[in-house]
Amino acid sequence: MSQERLLTISNQSKNLSEVRQVVAEMLEPSTFDRKQTNEIILAVDEGLANVVEHAYQGGLGEIKLIFGLDDDSFRVHVRDNGILFEPSELRDAVDIHAHIKKGLKGGLGLFLMKRIMDDVYYTHDGPDYVNELVMVKKVPAVGGETS
Amino acid sequence: MPEAYQAKPLDAGRYELTLAGRVYADATPQLKDHLMALADQGLRGLLVDASDLEQIDSSGLNVFVSLLKRIRPDGGKIAFYGLNPNIQRVFEITKLATVMSVEVERSAALGSLA
Numbered sequence: 001m002s003q004e005r006l007l008t009i010s011n012q013s014k015n016l017s018e019v020r021q022v023v024a025e026m027l028e029p030s031t032f033d034r035k036q037t038n039e040i041i042l043a044v045d046e047g048l049a050n051v052v053e054h055a056y057q058g059g060l061g062e063i064k065l066i067f068g069l070d071d072d073s074f075r076v077h078v079r080d081n082g083i084l085f086e087p088s089e090l091r092d093a094v095d096i097h098a099h100i101k102k103g104l105k106g107g108l109g110l111f112l113m114k115r116i117m118d119d120v121y122y123t124h125d126g127p128d129y130v131n132e133l134v135m136v137k138k139v140p141a142v143g144g145e146t147s
Numbered sequence: 148m149p150e151a152y153q154a155k156p157l158d159a160g161r162y163e164l165t166l167a168g169r170v171y172a173d174a175t176p177q178l179k180d181h182l183m184a185l186a187d188q189g190l191r192g193l194l195v196d197a198s199d200l201e202q203i204d205s206s207g208l209n210v211f212v213s214l215l216k217r218i219r220p221d222g223g224k225i226a227f228y229g230l231n232p233n234i235q236r237v238f239e240i241t242k243l244a245t246v247m248s249v250e251v252e253r254s255a256a257l258g259s260l261a
Contacts, residue, residue, distance in 0.1 A: 016172060035233065042202060045172075111241065
């Protein structure tokens with residue numbers, strides 16, 4: 001089992017629903033159960049929403065997505081040509097009390113993404129993009145759980 | 148979709164909001180405007196019926212974080228009930244359940260606003 005899908009969207013939040021649909025369609029025949037699929041959809045949504053909101057700083061821009069599913073993992077690559085994103089902004093923990101006290105708006109989404117997926121990282125060395133967000137989730141064995 | 152998000156007054160300063168379906172970034176601006184307008188009018192307790200809520204992302208959660216920041220200095224509280232396992236997991240991961248009440252039953256959630 002191996003499949004790949006490509007999608008190019010503009011950085012508008014209205015396009016998030018199409019991406020959710022693609023992820024749901026790809027995972028439907030896989031061994032991810034409904035709960036895992038919903039979590040992955042949420043994680044991809046969070047990662048992409050961050051790119052939509054911040055990459056082009058209010059301007060219009062293009063985002064390329066590559067989805068890959070095989071027997072080992074489900075992978076999503078999100079590529080943009082916006083401002084350079086610092087990977088250090090990926091948080092290992094959220095202090096929700098400080099979050100409320102300071103009125104922070106960001107952070108929760110990327111934290112969710114990192115907790116749900118098995119691997120999340122950024123690359124910046126592609127020939128046709130500035131940032132590439134890569135999200136990976138291991139495919140569970142039949143009747144089993146991901147590690 | 149945002150038109151469905153209309154909090155109903157319960158009693159002085161307390162309102163009940165029903166969420167349904169999926170609350171994502173493309174649907175939250177009007178929800179935030181609505182709740183912040185109620186906060187300006189004296190909202191100090193918000194009961195949230197999430198029985199028919201399928202999923203909520205961080206932009207939706209941030210609406211309630213922003214509201215809590217606004218009303219908490221005046222003793223304001225937010226209480227959810229009826230969360231499905233997906234959303235319970237989100238509340239656990241983000242630790243939102245430590246700053247907002249999360250109950251199974253409406254009566255318990257309402258009681259936590261007292």
